[in-house]
Amino acid sequence: MAIPTDERAPRPVPDGVVLSVVAAYAAAFVLFGLAVEPPGKVLGGLWAILTTRDALLTDYFGVGGIGGGCVSAGLLTLAAAFVYRRAGAPMTGAAVACLFLVLGFGLFGKNLLNVWPIVAGVALYARFRGEPFRVHINTAFFGAALAPIVSEILFSTTLAPLASVPLALATGLAIGFILPPAAAHLFRTHMGFSLYNMGFAAGIVGTLVVAMYKAFGYVPNPVFIWTTGANLLLSAFLAVVFASMAAVGYGLDRGAFRRLAVIFAAPGRAPTDFVALAGFGATLTNMGLAGALGAAYVLATGGDLNGPSIGAILTIVGFAAFGKHPRTIAPVMLGVFLGALSRAASPGDPSLTLAALFGTTLAPIAGRFGAGWGVVAGFAHASAALTVGPLHAGLNLYNNGFAAGIVAAVLVPVIVAIRAGLGYRDDLDAEAAAAK
Template sequence: MEAEHPVISPAAPEPDALARQQRILLRLVALTALGCVAFGFAVDPPGEVLRGIGRILTPTDVLITDFVDVGGLGGAFAQAGLLTLLACGAYRITGASVNGSAVGCLYMLLGFALFGKTLLNVWPILAGVALYCRFREEPLRDQLTTAIFATALAPVFTEIAFNSALPRAASVPLGLLIGVLIGFVIPVVARQLFRAHNGFSLYNMGFAAGVLGVVVIAVLQSYGLTPQPPMAWTSGHDLPLLVLVALMLAGVIAAALVLDRRPWQGLLALHRDPGQAPADFLAAHGAGPTLLNMAVVGAIGTLLVLLTGADLNGPVVGGIVSIIGFGACGKHAANIVPVMAGVLLGALAKPFGLTDPGVVWAALFGTCLAPVAGRFGPHWGLLAGFLHVSVGQVTGAFTAGLNLYGNGFAAGLVAAVLTPVALLLSRRGRRVRDRPQEPVEVPAA
């Protein structure tokens, strides 16, 4: 009979140490974002960077729109860095906890600001979540991470406000209204839909945004307000982007050494954690091992791209950065590699190329199914990845490309179908099923 690996949690840090840890983590993200801004101004002249940011703010930004194609290399990365700096400021001002989910959220924002989220389109949904907090009489800091995750549907505002056939006097207010309504309802929708996959997909907001997006887009399409989504995918920037990713990973390792003189000591215990959401590696395993894990999974994602010969561009770097962030709240080498292998195997068994955008994205973002491998074993992770590469090819059409977390939507469907079967058939699953369960707080994000 297989032995269970107990997860040993370190002692909770003292309040002063916890405050210092959160300050360092927030500074790490802020410095990474600032580095992206500096990179933008280093690769392009300042005037071109500013013009590029201007071009990014209003055109179509559905999946997959590489902002490098729209605003140039400099404009894309400067815009992403500035948006993430604003989010870091929001955490600082509100006093929101910088836990594992927050770290994952901020890195994901930085990544998705390279191909969908802009300095303009996120605000209606953020305002809607703030209105939800006011209605529920909750402090915004308790929902800040949820609010930022919820900007998965930010392109809905852009499409209605700037790319519909309506006159601007009607399209902008309509886009604002729909964005605010999405932000108001998505926290409760996400909390309810979490039960469908029970934390076996780490991108719960992607699943919620997909389900909500199907409803919203169906209504909009019935009025003829959403076009067929185009795709922009650039190439030719591999070397500078590889250097930038390497510097990001070096920064994460440096932060690990600042917070823990021997961060590798807790890494083995972290790899025994299944990663099932809501997972917080910072709380369970400490900041040093968690940061080192973030660097390891980011390096694995980068190596995957290099070995397959895929392009390094805005969306691909966004995928790598997102993996880095979720190394704080669910992903580690032991549970993402089987899923990646399953995606590649699925692509080889079907008429897909390993460098096709949909396959590259499925390999990177499909790692949100890591808890399947972590809980039931690598063979189930392999199967999850094999299924995900097919499901991910079709789910984007359900929301006309306006749900940026399309792979999260696909992964939620795969997890909702696959994990009950795994619970039924696998020995690990039977032990999980039969074990008395403690109540788990259902997260919105």
């Protein structure tokens, strides 16, 4: 559909408005949590969440109830939004993705206690470099992927508090300090074809940290908390959230629906900022559509809506501002679905549900090389995501991002080589330079 000339350039939405919209969705989770459970139970749930171990897979709905989990995630995101405002950070597509990632993982692994040492570590790195914190603020909150390491040490039963508290703080600060340069370097490995670059970097760093602790005899025990039975309640809430995104997007930009064509035509290879490309209104509409597709996949395959799966759906929502759209995520989800069927596994199993949702980090492969290669990427990811977890002992929340980085690093050069043999020319370096 052609976009009318007078609507080609969307009116810029001030950063304060963008941040307010994101904060409003965080507040909606707080209100929903208080609506489904009484305040006393919510407070007890919050305490339980703050003091629990957070290794994969820890569903905060199972630890602190649906009310406690939603309130915890909402408050954490509001706190992060406050930091963004104080830092004067621009509300780009990456910032929107990061804050929705905080909201999503606030349901299973990040909480109001364990993220701050890592954020502070990134702030120290920024100070060391003589750069403003806002330059690295996305890295700081993306880097909270390794927040479970802080909780694991802090609440260790084998260490006295006099040792566990300073060790947890020191480890968090060290992780935050080394993540920015590590992530910047490792981006070259997958060339932007995995959107969760921090997941890949955190997987490498987490593997190193866990290896060091294991060498000194500290071996984390596995965790698996996965709740069921709330699909009706949670699907109704998500339906309201995603429908409101389309409505608000249209309210901000009457050309939002037409401008979706611009987003759907984009390959989505990182960095692709849909807010800059098509405006915040169209981006917000895309976020609602992508989230609805993710939720529909879970329900259609017989999966469960809970903390981890909604966290994965919200990750899709966030990155629908920074590289994902329905046309490119659907092939990857289909690939994971086929991967499950190929080994007679249920696509609705917890690990495969999360692989399908988080595996959409590989959407740029479908966007750049076609839907068929997106299916291949999803098929490969279905196996990779189930095998890399032991390397970091479940202490990297972005396990699928780690696996997807490996898949992209191996698969993309193979795709390029095959296409070269068929007469196609793929100058990825030139494309990356143009994107920047």
